[in-house]
Amino acid sequence: MTTAATKSTAHSIVEASPRAKAFASGLVILYAVITILPLLWIVATAFKSQSDAIAYPPKVIFEPTLEGYVNLFTVRTRQTPDFIAKLPPPQTWYDKLVRQRDMVIAGPSKVVPRFVNSLIIGFGSTFLAVFLGTLAAYAFSRFRIPLADDLLFFILSTRMMPPVAVAIPIYLMYRQLNLTDTRLGMILLYTAVNVSLAVWLLKGFIDEIPREYEEAALVDGYTRLQALRKVVLPQAVTGIAATAIFCLIFSWNEYAFAVLLTSGEAQTMPPFIPFIIGEGGQDWPAVAAATTLFVVPIVMFTVLLRKHLLRGITFGAVRK
Amino acid sequence: MAQIRIENLRKSFDQFTAVEGSTFTIDDGTFFAMLGPSGCGKTTTLRMIAGLELPTEGKILLDGEDVTFHRAAARDIAFVFQLFALYPHMNVGENIGFPLKCQGMGRREIRERVQETARMLRIEHLLSRKTSKLSGGDRQRVALGRAMVRRPKAFLMDEPLGALDAEFRHLMCGELRDLHDRIKATTVYVTHDQLEAMSMADQIAVMNKGRVEQIGTPQEVYDRPASMFVADFIGSPPMNFLRFEGGLRSGDRTVSFHDTRLAVPEIREDRGNAPLALGVRPEHIRFADAGAVRGEVFGAEYLGTTQIVTVDTAYGRVAARLSSSASVRIGENIGLEFNAERLALFDVGSGLAIRTANGEGPRHG
Numbered sequence: 039m040t041t042a043a044t045k046s047t048a049h050s051i052v053e054a055s056p057r058a059k060a061f062a063s064g065l066v067i068l069y070a071v072i073t074i075l076p077l078l079w080i081v082a083t084a085f086k087s088q089s090d091a092i093a094y095p096p097k098v099i100f101e102p103t104l105e106g107y108v109n110l111f112t113v114r115t116r117q118t119p120d121f122i123a124k125l126p127p128p129q130t131w132y133d134k135l136v137r138q139r140d141m142v143i144a145g146p147s148k149v150v151p152r153f154v155n156s157l158i159i160g161f162g163s164t165f166l167a168v169f170l171g172t173l174a175a176y177a178f179s180r181f182r183i184p185l186a187d188d189l190l191f192f193i194l195s196t197r198m199m200p201p202v203a204v205a206i207p208i209y210l211m212y213r214q215l216n217l218t219d220t221r222l223g224m225i226l227l228y229t230a231v232n233v234s235l236a237v238w239l240l241k242g243f244i245d246e247i248p249r250e251y252e253e254a255a256l257v258d259g260y261t262r263l264q265a266l267r268k269v270v271l272p273q274a275v276t277g278i279a280a281t282a283i284f285c286l287i288f289s290w291n292e293y294a295f296a297v298l299l300t301s302g303e304a305q306t307m308p309p310f311i312p313f314i315i316g317e318g319g320q321d322w323p324a325v326a327a328a329t330t331l332f333v334v335p336i337v338m339f340t341v342l343l344r345k346h347l348l349r350g351i352t353f354g355a356v357r358k
Numbered sequence: 359m360a361q362i363r364i365e366n367l368r369k370s371f372d373q374f375t376a377v378e379g380s381t382f383t384i385d386d387g388t389f390f391a392m393l394g395p396s397g398c399g400k401t402t403t404l405r406m407i408a409g410l411e412l413p414t415e416g417k418i419l420l421d422g423e424d425v426t427f428h429r430a431a432a433r434d435i436a437f438v439f440q441l442f443a444l445y446p447h448m449n450v451g452e453n454i455g456f457p458l459k460c461q462g463m464g465r466r467e468i469r470e471r472v473q474e475t476a477r478m479l480r481i482e483h484l485l486s487r488k489t490s491k492l493s494g495g496d497r498q499r500v501a502l503g504r505a506m507v508r509r510p511k512a513f514l515m516d517e518p519l520g521a522l523d524a525e526f527r528h529l530m531c532g533e534l535r536d537l538h539d540r541i542k543a544t545t546v547y548v549t550h551d552q553l554e555a556m557s558m559a560d561q562i563a564v565m566n567k568g569r570v571e572q573i574g575t576p577q578e579v580y581d582r583p584a585s586m587f588v589a590d591f592i593g594s595p596p597m598n599f600l601r602f603e604g605g606l607r608s609g610d611r612t613v614s615f616h617d618t619r620l621a622v623p624e625i626r627e628d629r630g631n632a633p634l635a636l637g638v639r640p641e642h643i644r645f646a647d648a649g650a651v652r653g654e655v656f657g658a659e660y661l662g663t664t665q666i667v668t669v670d671t672a673y674g675r676v677a678a679r680l681s682s683s684a685s686v687r688i689g690e691n692i693g694l695e696f697n698a699e700r701l702a703l704f705d706v707g708s709g710l711a712i713r714t715a716n717g718e719g720p721r722h723g
Contacts, residue, residue, distance in 0.1 A: 255456075
């Protein structure tokens, strides 16, 4: 009796019963479907025609077309069939596609420059935030700094307000400094927001690295900065990767400041996407196409750093 | 190789004073142990010598050169940490060669020096291994290798055996001393383990509350402790203290201990009436019916060749080390006799030893 009870307890702790496993797998699959479905729907919508995209009831089976992507990348004008007939024959597949709908391509749309803006601002601010964050976190972790706790709290307090609450002061300040609608302005703004997160996350990671490592390097002939670069950073890679992903996700997706502070030159994808207008309103396939492309870099970045991310998030949970 | 001189070294952190004005010299080629309980300032002193901590006051001289505020790297000193601090992203060979790489030495020369060092420590077969795959002892050897490879002026070791299990610690003690005998480098070794310090060191500095209480050879600190702290800290079980009140006169060979007189080594200083303590090592106690101090056996601890017998006396509990063949019954009333030549006397007020023919030598730190 006793042995049986002991056995079943041990069993339940070490390995789940097949039924529990099946139930857990079912839950995980259900959750995956719920989260992935909207994304799949977006990807599918990008390949629909405008009428299929707004059809009711929604169409699951449809004839795929690249119209959405073509619309996203081009600016078109409607012409009379006579005018189009007079034109030389279409040179490319997308010319042909557009002319079937009595339109001609007038030029490229703004999507590429907007995407480039997003890349520069997103990665630029991430780099800066992680760079500054690492230095600050290292200092907080290793040196006796007067009022260190107060300073750390102050740094964190910059994140306690919703960004919109400070939007207007920042807008006025940026106008004075001629930073509105500039990439530099957006990089600085996102860096300022992210650096607090970076300091806090990285401090935790650096605290976990025994200081003996740097001290050994200091005694062996390195300067403080060399020791940081050659000894501490290689061991903090996990934390840096995790921090970089969080920073990038924020600055990549940020909408409120981008709407307020950018209109032309420095506009990023988030404020651009919702205003992709086609004939007679929102061009949903083009919006879906833009969204699909918008998601790609962050997915790639996350997949590349996945190994570090997984270790990074659980880092310090268990003493090694 | 170098002589290390410490002058009035003091270090305080905010309110707390970790090291208070110690002055001493570590001669070239000496194996010097700093021994004391945790928080006594030994590690802080070592870190100041290394340049990892800057002193609040005082001077550190290396071969006569004032290096007090030099960068750690500029002192040409090697440091061995308790946690070894082997770089996890480098293999064994890279770890050992790291200090040379820092100095910008050529790749071929680094390889030769690493090989030579590894041969000395008998870890040549491990050079391409990952450090995380090594046993504690091998990690310690790699850490030593990293210290040796640069042929520094001095080695500083902060409880380097603290992370090893007891069996290995004993083995490494032998290896460390053997290594020291071969390369004759000035070594400063911090430990809280008296056995390590006694078995390896040429000189021991016993520290307490930021002060050096005594510096001497292992024999000196054991046989002629300069203070009650040292007498109590060194030896297992520690020295017994039997308290009494009395005055002393230079030249006396006995003291009046409560209502009897006890033979002691010839006293070399005069003292007015004051609370005193008689210090007796457990091995200098014999059981004898004629003994001046009587007590009741409280318990016996069998240790193989000897046994530690604790006896309750009117002056406190006393531990005696007897041959394990001696038969002792608990509760038995016995007399204790002391080996007069080896007794120590202390002034309870200051805690310092009183000069006697036996305790002539001790230097106060």
